[in-house]
Amino acid sequence: MKIRPLADRVVIKKFEAEEKTASGIVLPTAAKEQPQMAEVIEVGPGGMVDGNEVKMEVKVGDKVIFSKYAGNEIKADGENYIILRQSDILAIVEL
Amino acid sequence: MKIRPLADRVVIKKFEAEEKTASGIVLPTAAKEQPQMAEVIEVGPGGMVDGNEVKMEVKVGDKVIFSKYAGNEIKADGENYIILRQSDILAIVEL
Amino acid sequence: MKIRPLADRVVIKKFEAEEKTASGIVLPTAAKEQPQMAEVIEVGPGGMVDGNEVKMEVKVGDKVIFSKYAGNEIKADGENYIILRQSDILAIVEL
Amino acid sequence: MKIRPLADRVVIKKFEAEEKTASGIVLPTAAKEQPQMAEVIEVGPGGMVDGNEVKMEVKVGDKVIFSKYAGNEIKADGENYIILRQSDILAIVEL
Amino acid sequence: MKIRPLADRVVIKKFEAEEKTASGIVLPTAAKEQPQMAEVIEVGPGGMVDGNEVKMEVKVGDKVIFSKYAGNEIKADGENYIILRQSDILAIVEL
Amino acid sequence: MKIRPLADRVVIKKFEAEEKTASGIVLPTAAKEQPQMAEVIEVGPGGMVDGNEVKMEVKVGDKVIFSKYAGNEIKADGENYIILRQSDILAIVEL
Amino acid sequence: MKIRPLADRVVIKKFEAEEKTASGIVLPTAAKEQPQMAEVIEVGPGGMVDGNEVKMEVKVGDKVIFSKYAGNEIKADGENYIILRQSDILAIVEL
Incomplete structure (x- = not known):
């Protein structure tokens, strides 16, 4: 299955949260920090969005903070x- | 009955939620995940919307995430x- | 009495909600589904609305979903x- | 006293709510329907409003719904x- | 002390609320109607405001409703x- | 230390609230009126702000109401x- | 790891809050003032943001108030x- 985002949209996949803290203690899920880093999987074509021309600056494979x-x-x-x-x-x- | 959407509007029909989970258990309605995929049934003509020119990018029969x-x-x-x-x-x- | 809507406004008249369900039971008013279909009665002239040119696409007699x-x-x-x-x-x- | 509205503003005077219902019963004020019809008393000059040119379409004496x-x-x-x-x-x- | 308002701003001074009603009864402050009329004391130069050219239409001494x-x-x-x-x-x- | 405000920003310093009322009574801090007058200390360069050209109208030393x-x-x-x-x-x- | 901000974004690093007050008393964390000063670490390329051209005015190493x-x-x-x-x-x- 392939997802083709429309307009200025991007499909990303979050990095897994580290299972352990620096001290090596395994944390239960609720205590883990919400990851904010991801890899770009698909990139839309850009173009006119709400009347403004949007040029796509990210590409497939980029590591991004969102x-x-x-x-x-x-x-x-x-x-x-x-x-x-x-x-x-x-x-x-x-990285 | 034919529905002709105006401007940048699109008529879609949601995919039915799967009646069973992977393990084969039939779920009561409330526990089912809200489907977010649909098929495009009708597409409006696009044109000026709030002062911006909108070009229609989806077509009848497309499977979309909304x-x-x-x-x-x-x-x-x-x-x-x-x-x-x-x-x-x-x-x-x-798909 | 004639109502002449201004700008991009349209006068519509809702279709009456069906008095009976498929099974023929007459429903009290509160249980009836809110109708969302209507007939266009009058159409404004369009023109500049909030700085955008609006062209009227509906005409008197059209059946519309609103x-x-x-x-x-x-x-x-x-x-x-x-x-x-x-x-x-x-x-x-x-229809 | 003369009121000269600025820009795209209009001075209107509401029609009096009917004092009686069809059956001739005089209603206390709170039960009367809020009238939404009025007569235009003064009309502003129009012109630039929030960066958009507004042309006045109503004139003194018009009966309007607001x-x-x-x-x-x-x-x-x-x-x-x-x-x-x-x-x-x-x-x-x-009318 | 002179107040020079910037851009499209205007300095006004509210008219005093009438101390008596028509029947001559002196009202305590809380019961008096909030006056909405005022005299224009100073007028800004107008000019570009949020990207729109604003021309001042009121002048010092005007009686205004605000x-x-x-x-x-x-x-x-x-x-x-x-x-x-x-x-x-x-x-x-x-007046 | 020098503060150089960006774009259309201005650095101001509030006037101290008067320590006494007209009758000479010293007020505790909470009862003092929040001063709204200030002196301009630094002025940004102006320029494009949200797509609009902003020209700075105040200058260092101006007494302003904010x-x-x-x-x-x-x-x-x-x-x-x-x-x-x-x-x-x-x-x-x-003044 | 290098962070390249997109569009008009800037990466900054907050200055550490002073560990002591003027009187030399070490404050517990909650009582310390939230620092609002930072150093610029990375600067995005600017360009079109929401349809407006943004020119970057800060540079790496600048001390800024945010x-x-x-x-x-x-x-x-x-x-x-x-x-x-x-x-x-x-x-x-x-400084």
């Missing part, structure tokens, strides 16, 4: 993804 | 449909 | 009408 | 008037 | 004034 | 300042 | 950063 709570969570082929607007992507991370 | 709670539910010929703006369609899915 | 709660209810010559903006009309229905 | 709760009530020479924007006038009525 | 609650109350030389935008002035009154 | 609650309070070198947008300055006062 | 609560906190390489829009930076400070 605005918590932004976008819509979807499930496809048993995996969780987020579809959000490029403007909800704050930065590209070079 | 923004939960977006649009208006209507019933026609005993079937349930949703009329929403194209901007509430997040992505086209190729 | 956004629930949109517009203002008025009573004229003992009949109930709704005055709403064309942008609150979702679709034209061909 | 949006309930819109505008500001004022009292002048012992009479009650409403000053509202032309965009809060829904339609002109020809 | 939108209740609009603007900021200030005290200068022991007198109370209101500074508001011209768009909060509804009409000019000719 | 919108209560507007802007951000900061502390620098033991002094309290407010940084606000020029549009939150209502008027220039000539 | 709007409390603005932006998103992130953690990278064990350090806390904030990513915010340049418009949430109030001023550049020259």
Whole structure:
């Protein structure tokens, strides 16, 4: 199944939260920090959005930091993804 | 009965929620996940919307992911449909 | 009495809710579904609305689906009408 | 005293609510329907409003239907008037 | 002390509420109607406001009706004034 | 330490509230009126703000009336300042 | 790890709150004032943001005052950063 986002939307996949803290203690799910980093899976074509020309700046494979709570969570082929607007992507991370 | 959406509106029909989970247990309605996928049934002509030119990117028969709670539910010929703006369609899915 | 809507406004008259369900039981008013279909009675001239040119797409006699709660209810010559903006009309229905 | 509304504003005077129902019963004030019809008393010059050119479409003496709760009530020479924007006038009525 | 309002702002001074009703009864302060009429004391130069050119239509000495609650109350030389935008002035009154 | 405000922002320093009322009674802090007058300390360069060209109209040393609650309070070198947008300055006062 | 902010975004690092007050008393964390000063770590390329051209005015190494609560906190390489829009930076400070 392939998801083709429309307009300025981007499909991302969140990085798994680390299972352990620095001290090696395994945390129960609720105590884990909400991850805010993700990999870009699909990128929309950009174009006119609300009357403004949007040029896509991220590309498939980019590691990105995104605005918590932004976008819509979807499930496809048993995996969780987020579809959000490029403007909800704050930065590209070079590891 | 034929529904011709105006402007940038699209008529979609939600996919039925799966009646069973992976383990084969039949779930009561309230426990089922709200489906967010639909098929495009009718597409408006696009044109000027709030002063911006909107070009329709989806077409009849497309499988789409749409923004939960977006649009208006209507019933026609005993079937349930949703009329929403194209901007509430997040992505086209190729199965 | 003739009502001439201004700008992009349209006067519509709601279809009566069906008095009986499929099984033939007459429902008390509160249990009836709020009808969302109506006939167009009068159409404004369109023109500049909030700085955007609006072209009227509906015409007198059209059967339309409109956004629930949109517009203002008025009573004229003992009949109930709704005055709403064309942008609150979702679709034209061909029966 | 003469009131000259600014920009796209219009001074209207509400029609008196009918003192009796069809059956001839005099209703106490609270039970009377809030009238939504009025006569245009003064019309502003129009012109640039929030960066958009507004052309006045109503004229003194027009009978109009206006949006309930819109505008500001004022009292002048012992009479009650409403000053509202032309965009809060829904339609002109020809009796 | 002279107050020079910026942009499309206007300094006004409210008319005193009448101390007596028509029947000659002196009302305690809380029962008096909030006055909505004022005299224009100073007028800003107009010009670009939020990207729109604003031309000042009121002048010093004008009697105006203004939108209740609009603007900021200030005290200068022991007198109370209101500074508001011209768009909060509804009409000019000719007594 | 020098504060250089960006865009259409202005650094102001509030006038101290008078320690005594006219009758010479010293008021506890909570009873004192919130001062709304200030002196301009630094002025930003203006320029494009949200797509609109902003020209700075206030200059260092101006006595101004500003919108209560507007802007951000900061502390620098033991002094309290407010940084606000020029549009939150209502008027220039000539004492 | 390098963070490249998109559009008009800026990565900043807050200055540590002073551990002692003027009198030399060490304050518990909750009583310390929320610092509002930061150093600019990375600067986005600017460009079209919501249809407006944004030119970046801050540069890496600038000491800035920023709007409390603005932006998103992130953690990278064990350090806390904030990513915010340049418009949430109030001023550049020259120490």
